[in-house]
Amino acid sequence: MMDSIWDYEMLGPYARFDIKEELEAMLAQYRLLLQDERNREPLKTLKVYYA
Numbered sequence: 001m002m003d004s005i006w007d008y009e010m011l012g013p014y015a016r017f018d019i020k021e022e023l024e025a026m027l028a029q030y031r032l033l034l035q036d037e038r039n040r041e042p043l044k045t046l047k048v049y050y051a
Contacts, residue, residue: 033039 030043033043
């Protein structure tokens, strides 16, 4: 949770995004893609490279 306006200022252009909401939407899409067996290996590979 942000403590002050300065914390939001540190985010720069991202300060206007509701980050939690965006992450939840991305996670929902990720879970949907994981349901298809063909997507599992590529998604795991991406997870390794971007972790």
